[in-house]
Amino acid sequence: MARTIVVIGSGAAGMTAASTARRTDPQARIALVTEDEHIAYSPCVIPWVLEGRTTWDDIVMHDPEYYRRERDIDVRTLTKVTSVDLDSGVLVAGEEKIGFDSLILATGGNVFIPPIPGKDLKGVHVVRTVNDGKAIEAGLQGVEDVAIIGAGVIGLEMALAMVELDKEVTVVEMMDQVVPRILDSDLASQLRTYLEQKGVRFIMGSPIKSVNGDTAVESVTVGDESFPCGMVIFSTGVRANLELPNQMGLEIGSLGGVRVSPSMQPYRRGRLVPNVYICGDVVQCESAVVAGPTMSQLGSSAVRQGRVAGMNAGGGSSTHEGVASPWVSVIGDLQVAGTGISSGLASYYGMDVVTGTGTGHTRARYYPGGSPMTVKVIAEKSSGRLLGAQMIAGEDVTGRINWLSAAIIEKVSVWDFISRYENAYCPPTSMVRDVAFSAMEDLASKI
Numbered sequence: 320m321a322r323t324i325v326v327i328g329s330g331a332a333g334m335t336a337a338s339t340a341r342r343t344d345p346q347a348r349i350a351l352v353t354e355d356e357h358i359a360y361s362p363c364v365i366p367w368v369l370e371g372r373t374t375w376d377d378i379v380m381h382d383p384e385y386y387r388r389e390r391d392i393d394v395r396t397l398t399k400v401t402s403v404d405l406d407s408g409v410l411v412a413g414e415e416k417i418g419f420d421s422l423i424l425a426t427g428g429n430v431f432i433p434p435i436p437g438k439d440l441k442g443v444h445v446v447r448t449v450n451d452g453k454a455i456e457a458g459l460q461g462v463e464d465v466a467i468i469g470a471g472v473i474g475l476e477m478a479l480a481m482v483e484l485d486k487e488v489t490v491v492e493m494m495d496q497v498v499p500r501i502l503d504s505d506l507a508s509q510l511r512t513y514l515e516q517k518g519v520r521f522i523m524g525s526p527i528k529s530v531n532g533d534t535a536v537e538s539v540t541v542g543d544e545s546f547p548c549g550m551v552i553f554s555t556g557v558r559a560n561l562e563l564p565n566q567m568g569l570e571i572g573s574l575g576g577v578r579v580s581p582s583m584q585p586y587r588r589g590r591l592v593p594n595v596y597i598c599g600d601v602v603q604c605e606s607a608v609v610a611g612p613t614m615s616q617l618g619s620s621a622v623r624q625g626r627v628a629g630m631n632a633g634g635g636s637s638t639h640e641g642v643a644s645p646w647v648s649v650i651g652d653l654q655v656a657g658t659g660i661s662s663g664l665a666s667y668y669g670m671d672v673v674t675g676t677g678t679g680h681t682r683a684r685y686y687p688g689g690s691p692m693t694v695k696v697i698a699e700k701s702s703g704r705l706l707g708a709q710m711i712a713g714e715d716v717t718g719r720i721n722w723l724s725a726a727i728i729e730k731v732s733v734w735d736f737i738s739r740y741e742n743a744y745c746p747p748t749s750m751v752r753d754v755a756f757s758a759m760e761d762l763a764s765k766i
Contacts, residue, residue, distance in 0.1 A: 328425030329353035332599025339629030437530030474554030576603030598624035607641030659707030675762025
């Protein structure tokens with residue numbers, strides 16, 4: 320008898336899990352249930368749609384009918400799962416009860432909005448779904464001043480998008496630098512200077528106290544200062560959506576995500592839950608850099624986890640190993656990227672580290688069109704093992720950060736990197752000796 324697999328959630332993790340389960344078990348009955356109206360899109364692209372570089376229609380890659388027709392997956396949108404009974408293998412979705420042999424939970428996360436006065440006023444927005452983006456677009460008419468709360472990568476991408484739309488933009492960040500925790504202060508300073516030159520105003524080191532207005536946003540208060548604005552966009556990080564995991568009695572890890580095994584199975588009362596798999600922003604996974612858990616709320620991580628969950632739910636066998644969590648952001652003319660841990664996180668973990676920095680160009684110096692590049696690498700002082708890397712340039716950071724991620728995952732030392740690793744060379748794409756090697760040599764000289 321064919322197995323029934325139910326997937327809850329339609330983000331990158333859920334859609335990947337459903338498609339992988341179909342490839343693993345061609346005979347299974349597969350249903351995907353989601354509260355969202357749209358599926359198979361990336362929330363990361365919302366700032367560029369608002370800026371006019373692409374359209375809402377273009378970023379939605381497939382609709383439910385495509386999955387029914389091409390992959391025999393029954394996708395049910397605008398449907399909320401209110402309860403899951405693990406003992407009987409039945410869940411309630413809308414008004415319907417659905418039985419399952421295997422369950423994949425990919426409920427994602429929610430944007431954290433601090434519990435401050437005025438957070439529910441008209442003109443307060445988050446950046447998470449297509450409908451969130453459309454609501455921002457519709458609300459911009461007549462708005463001259465926009466406050467972005469949070470200076471992470473999405474917040475900065477939104478800030479520059481608003482500048483391109485001729486809005487006066489203020490970014491509020493409670494930490495003392497942009498892209499806190501995952502970017503070191505020296506590269507963060509470069510990024511902030513660039514954005515200030517573009518016209519973005521920053522208020523750093525102060526949390527937002529209130530959003531002010533009668534029925535709609537009129538101003539915000541930050542520290543002892545209030546300033547006018549007609550729209551507030553919260554980009555203050557994502558918290559795991561624990562509504563169903565809590566209802567199911569699953570164990571929540573120390574970082575606020577569901578604790579899972581390498582097979583992406585959750586725990587309940589200290590034991591693995593059979594035939595249940597969890598993936599995406601809702602889970603706490605293992606770090607490849609330091610011993611212990613991490614939250615890797617990235618689309619690339621969601622796809623990796625979804626593949627493991629879908630394969631195991633379909634009767635296959637796969638495991639999810641530790642993550643280095645490489646990330647990249649395009650902010651105007653700059654590309655910023657990182658992988659592994661930053662110096663700040665290393666200090667938090669009590670690690671004694673050394674850093675090295677290299678500067679150069681993305682292309683051969685004599686070849687036109689290149690841009691300056693800065694690469695920073697971080698290593699454990701006692702062993703020289705690479706722990707993290709960051710870079711900022713005008714082009715071509717993705718391939719380089721992926722290259723360094725592989726070295727970090729394989730626990731390569733700075734000396735091994737210098738002596739064994741190679742870079743491809745062509746004047747339009749790189750210097751003959753990549754800037755990464757300059758950073759490694761600077762680091763090695765300090766150990």
